[in-house]
Amino acid sequence: MAHVRKSIRDNIVTTLTGLSATGSRVYPTRVYPIADALLPGIAIYTRSEEVLNSTITIGRNLVRTLTVAVEVYAKGVTGLDDTVDAIASEIEVALAADVTRGGLAKDTRVLSFESDFSGDPDQPVGTGTITVEIDYVTIEGAPEVAV
Amino acid sequence: MVETADDRLIMLTDFGVAATYTPSGGSASAITVIFDNEYIPVDAGASVSFAMNQPKAMARTQDIPNAAEGDAIVIGGVNYIIRVVMTDGTGMTEIMLEAQ
Numbered sequence: 001m002a003h004v005r006k007s008i009r010d011n012i013v014t015t016l017t018g019l020s021a022t023g024s025r026v027y028p029t030r031v032y033p034i035a036d037a038l039l040p041g042i043a044i045y046t047r048s049e050e051v052l053n054s055t056i057t058i059g060r061n062l063v064r065t066l067t068v069a070v071e072v073y074a075k076g077v078t079g080l081d082d083t084v085d086a087i088a089s090e091i092e093v094a095l096a097a098d099v100t101r102g103g104l105a106k107d108t109r110v111l112s113f114e115s116d117f118s119g120d121p122d123q124p125v126g127t128g129t130i131t132v133e134i135d136y137v138t139i140e141g142a143p144e145v146a147v
Numbered sequence: 148m149v150e151t152a153d154d155r156l157i158m159l160t161d162f163g164v165a166a167t168y169t170p171s172g173g174s175a176s177a178i179t180v181i182f183d184n185e186y187i188p189v190d191a192g193a194s195v196s197f198a199m200n201q202p203k204a205m206a207r208t209q210d211i212p213n214a215a216e217g218d219a220i221v222i223g224g225v226n227y228i229i230r231v232v233m234t235d236g237t238g239m240t241e242i243m244l245e246a247q
Contacts, residue, residue, distance in 0.1 A: 030194070034196075122202050123199075
């Protein structure tokens with residue numbers, strides 16, 4: 001079995017696949033540059049996780065807060081900010097449709113949004129990063145099972 | 148020996164390509180430019196960069212004396228809008244291009 005963190009990441013990939021603007025162009029943990037053929041697209045990264053022990057005795061409950069970055073990549077000569085925002089909107093709606101991430105998590109919250117743009121290439125490009133927090137709980141020694 | 152406009156034209160003739168330059172609100176003229184369209188990584192603030200072409204051209208300043216953002220140029224059948232004009236002060240001007 002996989003770590004619940006991976007299962008949550010997989011859930012987000014599935015959730016965000018098929019959105020109207022980005023379709024199947026969803027890239028989990030992409031490390032290579034993004035070329036024209038891959039745009040507009042979404043990259044997903046499980047960035048960090050805080051773990052709190054909520055019980056004292058061995059076999060503790062581990063209350064985890066996972067930080068996920070959902071990144072929008074887009075290109076265009078006009079309305080690039082509108083494009084990024086439209087995709088971000090679709091992402092937020094899709095994530096909110098099931099905040100339990102298929103029963104794996106207690107909650108999913110959008111924490112922040114940042115965007116940036118560049119005119120260096122043949123057409124302007126832009127990104128938007130949606131930072132999302134996801135709460136889930138496991139038992140010590142059993143990170144593959146969400147409780 | 149001081150480089151002349153004719154010297155620069157020889158260089159463009161040897162290494163350049165034909166282009167059609169149209170200033171905003173003006174008429175088209177045929178010029179020769181050295182065109183470059185290399186792939187570059189473009190950082191736009193997210194985790195990975197974009198892998199994109201960066202089209203730019205070098206022309207004699209006297210061929211595009213009042214070039215400005217928004218002027219049009221056609222190179223190799225591709226329509227571009229000039230976005231940045233960089234005159235080097237020695238008779239050549241580099242222009243950054245946006246594909247249409």
